[in-house]
Amino acid sequence: MTELAIGIDGGGSSCRAAVADRRGNVLGRGKAGPANILSDLDGSLLNIVESAHDALREAGLPAETISKVSAVVGVAGANVGDYGARIERNLPFADGHVVTDALIALQGALGDSDGVIGAFGTGSVYNARRDGKLRGIGGWGFVVGDQASGARLGRDLLEKSLLAYDKVRPSSPLTAKLMAEYGGDPERVVEFAHASKPRDFARYAPLVFDYAAQGDKIAIGIIKDAALAIDENLDALLWPECPAICLLGGLAGAYEPWLAERHKALLRVPKGDVLQGAIELAVNYLQERQKGAA
Amino acid sequence: MTELAIGIDGGGSSCRAAVADRRGNVLGRGKAGPANILSDLDGSLLNIVESAHDALREAGLPAETISKVSAVVGVAGANVGDYGARIERNLPFADGHVVTDALIALQGALGDSDGVIGAFGTGSVYNARRDGKLRGIGGWGFVVGDQASGARLGRDLLEKSLLAYDKVRPSSPLTAKLMAEYGGDPERVVEFAHASKPRDFARYAPLVFDYAAQGDKIAIGIIKDAALAIDENLDALLWPECPAICLLGGLAGAYEPWLAERHKALLRVPKGDVLQGAIELAVNYLQERQKGAA
Numbered sequence: 001m002t003e004l005a006i007g008i009d010g011g012g013s014s015c016r017a018a019v020a021d022r023r024g025n026v027l028g029r030g031k032a033g034p035a036n037i038l039s040d041l042d043g044s045l046l047n048i049v050e051s052a053h054d055a056l057r058e059a060g061l062p063a064e065t066i067s068k069v070s071a072v073v074g075v076a077g078a079n080v081g082d083y084g085a086r087i088e089r090n091l092p093f094a095d096g097h098v099v100t101d102a103l104i105a106l107q108g109a110l111g112d113s114d115g116v117i118g119a120f121g122t123g124s125v126y127n128a129r130r131d132g133k134l135r136g137i138g139g140w141g142f143v144v145g146d147q148a149s150g151a152r153l154g155r156d157l158l159e160k161s162l163l164a165y166d167k168v169r170p171s172s173p174l175t176a177k178l179m180a181e182y183g184g185d186p187e188r189v190v191e192f193a194h195a196s197k198p199r200d201f202a203r204y205a206p207l208v209f210d211y212a213a214q215g216d217k218i219a220i221g222i223i224k225d226a227a228l229a230i231d232e233n234l235d236a237l238l239w240p241e242c243p244a245i246c247l248l249g250g251l252a253g254a255y256e257p258w259l260a261e262r263h264k265a266l267l268r269v270p271k272g273d274v275l276q277g278a279i280e281l282a283v284n285y286l287q288e289r290q291k292g293a294a
Numbered sequence: 295m296t297e298l299a300i301g302i303d304g305g306g307s308s309c310r311a312a313v314a315d316r317r318g319n320v321l322g323r324g325k326a327g328p329a330n331i332l333s334d335l336d337g338s339l340l341n342i343v344e345s346a347h348d349a350l351r352e353a354g355l356p357a358e359t360i361s362k363v364s365a366v367v368g369v370a371g372a373n374v375g376d377y378g379a380r381i382e383r384n385l386p387f388a389d390g391h392v393v394t395d396a397l398i399a400l401q402g403a404l405g406d407s408d409g410v411i412g413a414f415g416t417g418s419v420y421n422a423r424r425d426g427k428l429r430g431i432g433g434w435g436f437v438v439g440d441q442a443s444g445a446r447l448g449r450d451l452l453e454k455s456l457l458a459y460d461k462v463r464p465s466s467p468l469t470a471k472l473m474a475e476y477g478g479d480p481e482r483v484v485e486f487a488h489a490s491k492p493r494d495f496a497r498y499a500p501l502v503f504d505y506a507a508q509g510d511k512i513a514i515g516i517i518k519d520a521a522l523a524i525d526e527n528l529d530a531l532l533w534p535e536c537p538a539i540c541l542l543g544g545l546a547g548a549y550e551p552w553l554a555e556r557h558k559a560l561l562r563v564p565k566g567d568v569l570q571g572a573i574e575l576a577v578n579y580l581q582e583r584q585k586g587a588a
Binding site: 141168186190 | 432437438452453456457461462480481483484488527529
């Protein structure tokens with residue numbers, strides 16, 4: 001039996017893979033195009049497999065090794081309808097498992113322990129593992145959700161800047177800066193808002209945090225609203241003995257000082273990244289398979 | 295001199311016109327296609343003029359009368375760049391004036407008096423006339439504004455329903471009804487939200503008001519937030535001696551009981567509609583012209 005495991009992070013912009021030995025030591029890494037299984041199942045499958053081949057090549061292993069390894073693929077949408085099962089049926093591995101992107105993120109951050117993760121980038125989403133059972137909330141997108149996302153911080157800034165322009169609410173150095181960027185013309189702010197995608201709004205998130213740190217009252221209000229949303233979501237997932245909370249994503253560090261003390265006390269540094277989570281899960285499957293064969 | 299005036303409400307879905315005598319008695323009404331001067335200046339001009347011709351026809355007046363009347367056209371975007379001036383230059387009337395849709399709404403509701411109007415339909419917008427001077431706020435669209443619009447009420451309902459689904463916030467009969475409409479599937483709610491235009495969200499506004507009247511706590515919270523936004527916007531426009539506030543639009547009556555007492559005390563029934571406002575302004579110009587000629 002080949003004592004190798006492959007972990008794959010099937011992401012919306014690229015797939016990343018790593019081949020590891022039975023102790024989890026990485027022997028080679030690979031990369032390929034995106035995996036968006038809900039919109040392009042066949043293309044996603046090709047990229048997932050190609051990233052594994054790329055990792056085997058980097059490890060100096062023959063291509064046919066692929067049919068002998070245990071592998072875990074983490075990908076968004078794996079729990080929607082039969083999308084995950086359709087990918088899983090067509091994988092070339094000896095033992096291949098398709099799981100959600102949430103599970104590999106959780107495994108990467110917490111290892112085999114229980115706990116809660118919250119991820120804050122353009123969007124925001126939360127996942128818990130308790131007694132091995134997963135529960136995820138949020139991640140509904142910024143139009144009707146993702147209250148602590150970078151996109152919502154940016155959208156809130158635009159809204160509060162227009163209220164300040166209309167003299168309905170006070171202005172601040174931050175709203176003045178925002179309006180100046182659009183030549184003081186509210187029509188241009190509205191034009192930007194209507195043409196923009198979540199990631200465009202999210203570009204304002206670091207600015208909001210910077211001004212909040214300098215005491216800007218409107219920035220502080222925006223961040224406090226978002227941090228309260230984080231606290232509410234964490235409370236919805238936590239249980240009395242929960243051992244750890246990990247914050248992930250580009251805004252994780254920025255949010256940390258704004259959280260409720262009861263949550264700060266549980267914060268832990270993530271053990272590893274999402275790819276690390278996929279590798280660990282694949283190694284777990286490999287060890288189980290070896291036990292079964294022994 | 296022909297003693298006739300034509301008022302035109304140049305709307306985004308149709309143009310309505312009325313020809314009146316010097317006392318404002320309507321002799322005939324007309325209708326034509328939409329006027330969206332920012333996106334279709336030439337088409338808007340054709341429809342504006344056609345609505346006037348249609349009104350003259352209904353009044354039994356010869357077509358050439360058009361070149362002898364005073365006219366006022368109220369249209370959105372009249373104050374943006376030189377759009378209003380470009381329409382005005384090409385009008386076939388003896389004396390034609392292009393003004394904002396806000397001004398004809400204000401004139402229709404308040405007559406020649408000072409006061410404040412707020413309009414609440416799919417969007418929300420506020421206008422004041424004080425000592426004859428106009429000031430408008432709001433109307434920036436529901437992505438980053440229009441806090442008391444039907445679209446925002448609907449969007450808030452979807453957001454609060456997803457928070458209830460995730461057990462982050464309490465549920466209520468209204469959020470349960472909303473989720474049931476989508477088969478209890480949050481993915482379908484999100485799909486609707488991302489495919490929808492403001493008027494699609496706004497279809498939920500009457501439901502939110504209905505449930506609020508029955509004591510639904512989440513409905514009440516949504517309406518109170520919106521009513522607070524109205525109060526803030528009115529406060530930004532009001533002055534100590536302001537004699538009147540008129541609420542216009544499909545949601546005007548529904549909001550009335552939710553407003554602050556200080557604003558309820560100033561509420562007045564609108565004197566007339568927007569077309570009435572355009573007619574009055576046109577009659578005013580006619581009378582001035584006649585004075586000038588006398």
